[in-house]
Amino acid sequence: MKLVIAVLVAAGLAAGACTKPPDTAATGAGGMPKLRCVGAGASLNQGVPQLMDTAKLDEKNGVDVEYKALGTSSATQVAGVLGGDYDCAAPATTAAFAAIGKGSDLTIVGGINKGASILAIRKDAARKSGVAADAPMAERIKALKGLKIVTAAAGSGNQELLVLLLKHYGLDPKKDVTITGVTEASAIVGGLRQGRFDAGFYGSGVMEANIASGEAQLWASVPRGDMKEVFGDAVTSVIIMRRSYAEKNPDVVRKLSAALAATSRQVAEDPEGSGAQLRQGWFPQISEEVWKLTWEQGRLSFPADGKFPRTSFDAVAKLVPAEVRNGLEYEKAVDPRARG
Secondary structure, eight states, X not given: OHHHHHHHHHHHHHHHHSOOOOOSOEEOGGGOXXXXXXXXXXXXXXXXXXXHHHTTTTGGGTOEEEEEEOXXXXXXXXXXXXXXXXXXXXXXXXXXXXXXXXXXXXXXXXXXXXXXEEEEEEHHHHHHHTOOTTSOHHHHHHTTTTOEEEEEOTTSHHHHHHHHHHHHTTOOTTTTSEEXXXXXXXXXXXXXXXXXXXXXXXXXXXXXXXXXXXXXXXXXXXXXXXXXXXXXXXXXXXXXXXXXXXHHOHHHHHHHHHHHHHHHHHHHHOHHHHHHHHHHHHOTTSOHHHHHHHXXXXXXXXOSSSOOOHHHHHHHHTTSOHHHHTTOOHHHHBOGGGOO
């Protein structure tokens, strides 16, 4: 978290040295307001904005969202919004809190994921540990001691959540395991396949390839509820904007909120069709077998209404350092249209 804060502070200073980002919505398709939005790479932690883009549910609700997937770092996304390169972003909630808690000009305008991350372990490492995949969660996590674990880059939500998970069950992330952060999801699949890593922690849509090929097995799943003791009812990924932009463009925020809600509603009402659309738009290279595993886990992580209620705010606040938590206030951190 300290690294995340350092990156965001530097980004804020850089943004302050530049021309102030515009607070007037640009015009997109059909005269609709346009939002340039950035998210992480293709995993189901970003499933809601990905599906919204593919199904054109943004345009159906009166806003043109130009969604772009960029790397794995939430800190980079936040910096892009603060610097004016993007109008909104879809970072991990912990990264958003790190910036908001330090007084950045940011607000949360939607909740998009309750956690689609899974923990997979190579089968040889699992056998060596002597622990079964259905053992109590504490035993499964303690079995990671001494292993090399791959996840997203420093500053990402996945790495932050992995560190919190390890600490919760008594492991020291710096001494008891070796964590490697990568910027490309393909490096996770390849590294596990080649034996360079013993385990991985990332959003659904990546390591299912290793599971389907028999190299690894599912060890724990956030969407399945295995880690509820750690993360509670936290919404772990959100949509953020500059607060000044949201305040001057309330109708744009309202339309975006409606589009997020419509996306979650479509998944609930037509999971099979929604899964097919998402696969076609963002995961075309994934085989039917791998996609089945991916969608089975990932779709469970989509919030029902695209909101970020106080219960989720409180759950995430418990996960961040006091230096961040002390600077947070629900009414200031969350736009009125996003409150549950």
